[in-house]
Amino acid sequence: MSLPIAAWYDFDPFRELHDWLRDHTADEVVYVVAAVIGAAGILTFVGLGALVNVWLERRIIGRIQVRRGPNRVGPFGVLQPVADAIKLIQKEVLQPRVSDSKLFNLPPILVFIPAMLTFAVFAWAPDLVYADLNVGVLYLLALSSITSLAIFVAGWSSNNKYALLGAMRVIAMAISYEVPMVLTLLTPVLFAGTMSISGIVDFQRHYDVWLAFLLPVPVLVYAVAATAELNRTPADIAEAESEIVAGYHTEYSGMKFGLFYAVELINSLAVSGIMASLFFGGYSLYGLDEYIPPWMIFIAKIYFFYLGLIWLRGTLPRLRIDQLMAFAWKMLIPLALINIAIVSVEVLLWRELELDDAVLGAYVAVNAVLGAALVVAFFRMLTRSYYRLPTRVRLVHDVSVPSLPAPGSAIGP
Amino acid sequence: MIDLEHVLVVGALLFSIGLFVAVSRRNAVGVLMGIELMLNSVNLNLVGFARFVESPRPIDGQVFTVFVITVAAAEAAVALALAVAIYRYRQSIDVDRLNLLKW
Amino acid sequence: MDEPAVIVAFWVLAVLTLGSALMVAVVRDLIHAVLFLILSFVGVAGLYITLSADFVAVVQVLIYAGAVSVLMLFAILLTPRSARDNAPVPYSAPLSALAGLIGAVIIFVAVQTDWAKAGDDGRFQTTASEIGRALLNPYVLPFEVASVLLVIAMVGAIVLVRPASEEEGA
Numbered sequence: 001m002s003l004p005i006a007a008w009y010d011f012d013p014f015r016e017l018h019d020w021l022r023d024h025t026a027d028e029v030v031y032v033v034a035a036v037i038g039a040a041g042i043l044t045f046v047g048l049g050a051l052v053n054v055w056l057e058r059r060i061i062g063r064i065q066v067r068r069g070p071n072r073v074g075p076f077g078v079l080q081p082v083a084d085a086i087k088l089i090q091k092e093v094l095q096p097r098v099s100d101s102k103l104f105n106l107p108p109i110l111v112f113i114p115a116m117l118t119f120a121v122f123a124w125a126p127d128l129v130y131a132d133l134n135v136g137v138l139y140l141l142a143l144s145s146i147t148s149l150a151i152f153v154a155g156w157s158s159n160n161k162y163a164l165l166g167a168m169r170v171i172a173m174a175i176s177y178e179v180p181m182v183l184t185l186l187t188p189v190l191f192a193g194t195m196s197i198s199g200i201v202d203f204q205r206h207y208d209v210w211l212a213f214l215l216p217v218p219v220l221v222y223a224v225a226a227t228a229e230l231n232r233t234p235a236d237i238a239e240a241e242s243e244i245v246a247g248y249h250t251e252y253s254g255m256k257f258g259l260f261y262a263v264e265l266i267n268s269l270a271v272s273g274i275m276a277s278l279f280f281g282g283y284s285l286y287g288l289d290e291y292i293p294p295w296m297i298f299i300a301k302i303y304f305f306y307l308g309l310i311w312l313r314g315t316l317p318r319l320r321i322d323q324l325m326a327f328a329w330k331m332l333i334p335l336a337l338i339n340i341a342i343v344s345v346e347v348l349l350w351r352e353l354e355l356d357d358a359v360l361g362a363y364v365a366v367n368a369v370l371g372a373a374l375v376v377a378f379f380r381m382l383t384r385s386y387y388r389l390p391t392r393v394r395l396v397h398d399v400s401v402p403s404l405p406a407p408g409s410a411i412g413p
Numbered sequence: 414m415i416d417l418e419h420v421l422v423v424g425a426l427l428f429s430i431g432l433f434v435a436v437s438r439r440n441a442v443g444v445l446m447g448i449e450l451m452l453n454s455v456n457l458n459l460v461g462f463a464r465f466v467e468s469p470r471p472i473d474g475q476v477f478t479v480f481v482i483t484v485a486a487a488e489a490a491v492a493l494a495l496a497v498a499i500y501r502y503r504q505s506i507d508v509d510r511l512n513l514l515k516w
Numbered sequence: 517m518d519e520p521a522v523i524v525a526f527w528v529l530a531v532l533t534l535g536s537a538l539m540v541a542v543v544r545d546l547i548h549a550v551l552f553l554i555l556s557f558v559g560v561a562g563l564y565i566t567l568s569a570d571f572v573a574v575v576q577v578l579i580y581a582g583a584v585s586v587l588m589l590f591a592i593l594l595t596p597r598s599a600r601d602n603a604p605v606p607y608s609a610p611l612s613a614l615a616g617l618i619g620a621v622i623i624f625v626a627v628q629t630d631w632a633k634a635g636d637d638g639r640f641q642t643t644a645s646e647i648g649r650a651l652l653n654p655y656v657l658p659f660e661v662a663s664v665l666l667v668i669a670m671v672g673a674i675v676l677v678r679p680a681s682e683e684e685g686a
Contacts (some may be wrong), residue, residue: 028521134642145582149554152589156547168593171586178582195644205580368554415526417633420567421626423530427560429619430537435642437604437611439532440546442591446553449584450537453560456572464567467634478572479647482579483662487669489584493591494673500595509605 038130042119045299046266053265054081057310064314072164084258091254099251100157107154108252108259114143114150115263118270123198125294136197137185140274141178144229147267151248154260158251166247169237169321173228176328181225183336186217187343188278191215193351201282207357208286212279213364217371218338219279221332223308226271228324231264232309234316235324272305273298280305319334331378342370420461427454441496445489452485454482526566533559546602550588557581571644 021030055070055078062069070077071348095104121136123129133139148171155167188211189195191202195241204210212219228235239247276282280301283294319327346363428451435447456478463474496506503511522667536555543549557580564573605611 103548133570135570135574135644138571138578141578142574142582145578145586149581149585151552152586171589175583175586414564415523417631418627419526419530422623423534423563425619425622425626427535427537427556428622429615430534430541432618433608433612433615434537434541436615437541437608439603439605442546442588443549443593443602446540446549446588447625449553449580450540450556453557453580456576457560457563460564460567460569460572463569465633466629467632470650470654471634472643472650475569475572475647476650477567479575479651480655480658482572482575482660483666486579486584487666489587490669490673491676493587494676496591497594499579504622506595 032132038047042116042130046116046119049269050262050265051081051085053306054084054261054267056306057265057313060307060310061314064311084114088255088258093254093256094251096159096251098159100159101166103153104251105256107150107157108256110146110150110153111260111263111264114146115266115270118267119273120275122273122298123201124298125283128295129198132196132198135195136191137195137200139276141182141185144181145174145178154252155248158248160251162244162246163248163250165244166239166250169244170231170248170323172321173231173235173237173324173328176325177225177228177332180221180328180332180336181229183333183340184222184225185278186340187211187215187218190340190343190347197277197282201277201284204281206283207360209360209364210279210281214360214367215279215339215343216368217335217374218343219275220371220375221336221339222275222279225328225332226275227309227312228328230267230271230309232268233313234319236318237321237324268306268309269302272302275305276301331382335374335378337376339371342367416460417465420465421458424454424458424461427451427457432464437511439507441499441508441511444493444508445496449485449489452481458483518638522566526563528564529559529566532556535564541604544602546592547589549602550585550592553588554581554585557585571647603604 017028018034021033032189058080059069059077070080073079073083095101118140120130121133121139123132150168152167155163155165155170158164188200191211191214192200194200194203200211231237231239237243239249244250249257252260282301283298285292285297288297350359350363356386422487431447431450431452431454433447434450435444438444438447459473459474459478459481461472462468466474499511500506503513505511531655533556536552539552540549540556541556543552558577561573561576561581564570
């Protein structure tokens, strides 16, 4: 069933191309053509996304901070990213003479690879997956650990102490936040019984329930951990301007810096995509995907979460590094561990006792209550010292005030 | 056509490079790098056996590989902690100069 | 395993792995050596994929390239005044001959042995669920022992690198 209004998007040239190729050529040709078209599509989305995000981010943060944002180049400043890019390309590319010249030029390219590869496993529509890996979730985790290595190379080869400090901060944070991330990404896998992204999306379509409702705590934990891995503002200690100049890209200028900046924006899109497909149903929208093309739904969801990230960036102040570390180890990891125990018991009951699928509805309620209780309990526990502070003014009896020197007497020898 | 022998030859070459690195480095971290290379070559062989050799449960080779990776991670953590601890004591992790147990 | 693309990929990855492993032995800077080691690990992960071991390949990237190498980088940076260079010991020529000899013996045995080969259907099989089943059915005891080992290693590493002054003060 499809409404006539849906006809405007209903072109499927690739289907015809595929059929024609399959009939006329060998399988390898079909494979190569599909690979090239898919790669071109992903590159187009990512490249356009990076441009659009520069504008979106600056405009929206401008609004949040009660200023206008870029508004001179083109209508509403939409051409600002292009102007920025032209400026960055024109700039002189400096390289410190003491830098490790063999390694210095690698990182801007290296950080791009995992950022691009992330998009390969997303399910854009029912049959539109570039590489439907059977180990998709693990693959995403492996890619995120590669990114921090590229950043280490950047910090090390600059031969600048601030760059190295920034790089070490990135690695320390990546290691700390990878643990809660792994533990939370395990929970959708437990429910869906597969690690492939399209399998998890299919699970959510089949049972008509977004995993976000089943797993409220993992969503929160993942959102925090992902923000930290992205080095965006609540957690941008890697490039904290007031502490370590600009972190690992202190010595990078011109388009090399521009590439780092673009990768940051692309990674935000990737994290939003992971969030959308693992927890919020991917391309499905409760039957609405019959009328709207699924890839549009998926992109809309990606941008919804991306706007959330911008909101966080515009609102929250930067945390200190020890606060971030403590938050990962003392709050997120225990929370994720307890949650894994709860979820595995639920999945075990559901699968082994072959309960009715309606039990998922009960799980939604149970998990909401349990999750709220857990989060509140952990916050109470971690902030106990603040609760002990006196809430009212109290009189203190004897305060010994050191006697002041007599006026006029000489101070010092 | 990839055959078991090809995998084994690549594994053997990797093993001998790893062995050379492990016995010829002066820095303790370098020695550890050689050991990791050797473990990798063993893993490669195990995966090759899992793929090509007749067995009642061919997945066993890959399960073994997972165990080896686990143990290698634990071993790397302890070895590098040892290196850092020795460095605190001797200001050096040159394995030729770690001769405290000689008299 | 008859597809030409897979064969090309296998040999390219094999050359990449062996070449970067050789560079680990050759380069003078220890940080460069670790980076070449990472490249070698990634090459091995690629070889696993050509041998249809996708789960092991991803675990290899996650653990070796992501965790073990980072540990090594930390260890190098935490030992600054020690020799940063990757110098070999004085007698490296006979050692390389020894390593080459051992490699030659292994290759000889590998080629000479009559392996009991299974009929290979040449298809890429997914392995994650099979590995999971094997870990929790026949290998559940080693699995649990491995987790205990990891905890012991973690505690041991923390105890080893704890500053000595703390113990004296206590």
